[in-house]
Amino acid sequence: MTGTVSKSDGRRASLSVVLDDGTIECQVCGHGCRLREGKRGLCGVRVRRGDRLESLVYGRIIAEHIDPIEKKPLFHVLPGSLSYSIATYGCNFRCLHCQNASISQVSRDMDVESSGILRKPEDIVRLALDNTCRSVSYTYVEPTIFYEFAYDCCVAAVDRGLKNVFVSNGYMTETIAKELAPVLTAINIDLKAFTDDFYRKVCGARLQPVLDNIVRFRELGVWVEVTTLIIPGLNDSTGELTQIASFLAGIDPSIPWHVTGYYPTYKMSGTTAPPPTSEKSLRMARQIGLDRGLHHVYAGNRPGSGGEDTSCPHCGAILISRQGFRVSSSRLKNGKCPDCARDIAGIWS
Numbered sequence: 001m002t003g004t005v006s007k008s009d010g011r012r013a014s015l016s017v018v019l020d021d022g023t024i025e026c027q028v029c030g031h032g033c034r035l036r037e038g039k040r041g042l043c044g045v046r047v048r049r050g051d052r053l054e055s056l057v058y059g060r061i062i063a064e065h066i067d068p069i070e071k072k073p074l075f076h077v078l079p080g081s082l083s084y085s086i087a088t089y090g091c092n093f094r095c096l097h098c099q100n101a102s103i104s105q106v107s108r109d110m111d112v113e114s115s116g117i118l119r120k121p122e123d124i125v126r127l128a129l130d131n132t133c134r135s136v137s138y139t140y141v142e143p144t145i146f147y148e149f150a151y152d153c154c155v156a157a158v159d160r161g162l163k164n165v166f167v168s169n170g171y172m173t174e175t176i177a178k179e180l181a182p183v184l185t186a187i188n189i190d191l192k193a194f195t196d197d198f199y200r201k202v203c204g205a206r207l208q209p210v211l212d213n214i215v216r217f218r219e220l221g222v223w224v225e226v227t228t229l230i231i232p233g234l235n236d237s238t239g240e241l242t243q244i245a246s247f248l249a250g251i252d253p254s255i256p257w258h259v260t261g262y263y264p265t266y267k268m269s270g271t272t273a274p275p276p277t278s279e280k281s282l283r284m285a286r287q288i289g290l291d292r293g294l295h296h297v298y299a300g301n302r303p304g305s306g307g308e309d310t311s312c313p314h315c316g317a318i319l320i321s322r323q324g325f326r327v328s329s330s331r332l333k334n335g336k337c338p339d340c341a342r343d344i345a346g347i348w349s
């Protein structure tokens, strides 16, 4: 390896290093794309120009919505609050069942450099405040691929008292995780399965970097929740779900685990696709998590199926009741159970 590491200049340049063979390696995510002049990385939104890599989507917002934070899903971060949620084009995964493929799956010749609405970080913060949001969410696609803009927004948001949350596949490099952590309140990481085979075949990625980042963000003091979309026949065996639950419980049993229901979509649709996840399967996954010692396991995407409420892990009292993404009541008092005074893990104020 030769040359110096090129760090973000706060706007366009990406973390990268020049290699002996003249390529430039992107060091933003676990793919480590090695690029020659004019070529884009796997995410489709990062290009080599001269001796550096540039983000093609800095400030180019393709989706922005005011969402309940429960929609991320984050159930232990300011419950019932609104989060200003943004995305650009692009993603570093190729999930066959992507629910946002129209904005995430970018061909390498697509004109993304003039896409969307051009916003500055201070615009995002102002819009969040004007709409009574308490946080900014970087979501819908993998936010690591628009890291330079997300980071600048995070800094601006912290300055104005807002929290920042990532909804992520957890594939960023250690360097990025460490730089981001001081301005990030919470992250929901998709743990899509517990086999490298699934990650390679279904997502075009690998498992280990995701596991590493779940551990890493906890160590860095960022609040972590984890989501697993249960896909019949692909990741729903008792053995695999037990492995996931045991892995999380081994880090910290207070990590909330969201098991959510899949619907056929994008390339995982048609007659050969797995059927939608049954309620029985979600209940089973939730029970496995509880049996392995996790304190908070939520069954999502199926309102009314139960399993969306937050209970005290000590006395069992229901503390926060939810209907889908709506908090219908909360008895939490200063982050404690009002019945037994047990501290409930989370970011409550």
Ligand code: SF4
Binding pocket: 026, 027, 028, 029, 030, 031, 032, 033, 040, 041, 042, 043, 044, 045, 046, 092, 144, 145
């Ligand atoms: S961020 Fe994009 S260019 Fe960089 S390593 Fe990941 S996929 Fe490749």
